Amino acid sequence: MMGMTGKIMNIENAYLNKVLEGQTIYRTDEVMLRHSKIIYLGYPAKINNNVFAIFIHIPTVEINNAVSNISKQFTYLLLFAIGLSFIGAYLISSKFTKPIIEINNAARKISDGDYSVRLSINTDDEIEELSKTINSMAENLSKTEKLRRDFIANVTHEFRTPLGIIRGYAEALYDDIVPIEERKEYIQDIIEEVERLNKLVNENLELSKIESGNINLKSERINLYKLLIDIVDKIKILKGNRSIIINGTDTFINGDSYYIEMAILNILSNSIKHTKDDGIIEINISNQDNPQITIKDNGEGIEEEHLPYIFERFYRVKEKGVGGLGLSIAKEIIKLHRGSIQVKSKVGEGTTFTIQFK
Numbered sequence: 001m002m003g004m005t006g007k008i009m010n011i012e013n014a015y016l017n018k019v020l021e022g023q024t025i026y027r028t029d030e031v032m033l034r035h036s037k038i039i040y041l042g043y044p045a046k047i048n049n050n051v052f053a054i055f056i057h058i059p060t061v062e063i064n065n066a067v068s069n070i071s072k073q074f075t076y077l078l079l080f081a082i083g084l085s086f087i088g089a090y091l092i093s094s095k096f097t098k099p100i101i102e103i104n105n106a107a108r109k110i111s112d113g114d115y116s117v118r119l120s121i122n123t124d125d126e127i128e129e130l131s132k133t134i135n136s137m138a139e140n141l142s143k144t145e146k147l148r149r150d151f152i153a154n155v156t157h158e159f160r161t162p163l164g165i166i167r168g169y170a171e172a173l174y175d176d177i178v179p180i181e182e183r184k185e186y187i188q189d190i191i192e193e194v195e196r197l198n199k200l201v202n203e204n205l206e207l208s209k210i211e212s213g214n215i216n217l218k219s220e221r222i223n224l225y226k227l228l229i230d231i232v233d234k235i236k237i238l239k240g241n242r243s244i245i246i247n248g249t250d251t252f253i254n255g256d257s258y259y260i261e262m263a264i265l266n267i268l269s270n271s272i273k274h275t276k277d278d279g280i281i282e283i284n285i286s287n288q289d290n291p292q293i294t295i296k297d298n299g300e301g302i303e304e305e306h307l308p309y310i311f312e313r314f315y316r317v318k319e320k321g322v323g324g325l326g327l328s329i330a331k332e333i334i335k336l337h338r339g340s341i342q343v344k345s346k347v348g349e350g351t352t353f354t355i356q357f358k
């Protein structure tokens with residue numbers, strides 16, 4: 001017999017006998033020790049055919065102490081964990097909310113028309129992605145805004161001269177100050193200006209449509225070689241005595257033949273316009289790495305200082321009157337076909353346009 005307190009306990013005979021008979025006894029509530037219940041366990045053990053009864057007494061006060069110690073520690077741990085999770089939640093939420101507040105402010109500025117805002121968020125996650133998207137949106141909006149302002153300024157400027165001419169001529173005719181034999185000439189000039197304005201309006205509309213991406217490009221298989229033969233055939237009347245040579249073989253791209261034809265016609269009509277009547281225009285179609293068209297003339301050429309601008313809307317080198325849209329349209333069409341267009345030129349020697357498809 002033994003007890004945890006080191007004292008020998010009194011054991012009722014009835015229990016002792018039960019254990020010696022082979023039963024296991026377990027009690028908690030009846031025995032009191034030092035104002036505390038004790039857990040009381042009797043267990044039979046057989047050693048060398050002798051039966052022993054082993055009794056164990058554990059005062060619950062010690063278990064209670066241990067339990068209350070552990071539960072105290074658990075409470076502290078719990079409080080600590082709750083505190084920690086609050087701090088964590090605050091840190092995480094401020095990590096997320098701060099950039100979202102920044103993005104919100106930027107979006108508000110953009111909606112108020114301030115396109116200069118740029119976000120610099122480095123969270124290395126979707127929020128950073130979003131901030132980058134917003135940056136490029138603001139950049140595109142400011143470009144569009146500039147385009148819109150330039151466009152209005154340009155159109156206003158381009159329209160002023162022909163409208164002035166039309167008005168002046170019409171007034172002169174109305175006031176009867178034009179000699180009879182010149183009247184027809186005046187009327188002819190008015191008609192010409194109106195036609196130019198008409199062309200300008202139509203081309204502008206076309207260019208705006210292309211630039212805004214508001215056209216449904218077909219995706220047809222186009223044989224560039226065949227297309228160029230057709231185009232050159234169509235402009236027979238325009239070309240005068242100039243010889244137009246086509247070199248190449250069947251070369252295919254996917255795209256909208258109507259628009260590709262428009263782009264090539266714009267470049268080719270420039271080449272004709274700026275080459276003397278006995279000039280030579282050479283067209284090469286090749287497909288070494290990618291489909292490529294070069295249109296080379298031996299005309300007047302373009303001075304280097306103008307080269308960077310000739311693809312811009314309304315830009316003309318020395319031509320008078322309205323125009324300057326042909327190359328802008330060509331460039332936008334080629335861009336929509338994921339291609340690029342380049343120019344090389346030397347005054348007095350000629351100009352070469354290269355269209356490169358991907």
Ligand SMILES: Nc1ncnc2c1ncn2[C@@H]1O[C@H](COP(=O)(O)OP(=O)(O)OP(=O)(O)O)[C@@H](O)[C@H]1O
Nearest residue numbers: 270271274301310316317323324325326327328351
């Ligand atoms: N092959 C060329 N040789 C010399 N100059 C050229 C050639 N192609 C273009 N240019 C110059 O580039 C300018 C811009 O060309 P673009 O086709 O855009 O306008 P445009 O021909 O003047 O007018 P539009 O085509 O609208 O009738 C022209 O005014 C011309 O000065």
Ligand SMILES: [Mg+2]
Nearest residue numbers: 266270326327
């Ligand atoms: Mg042109």
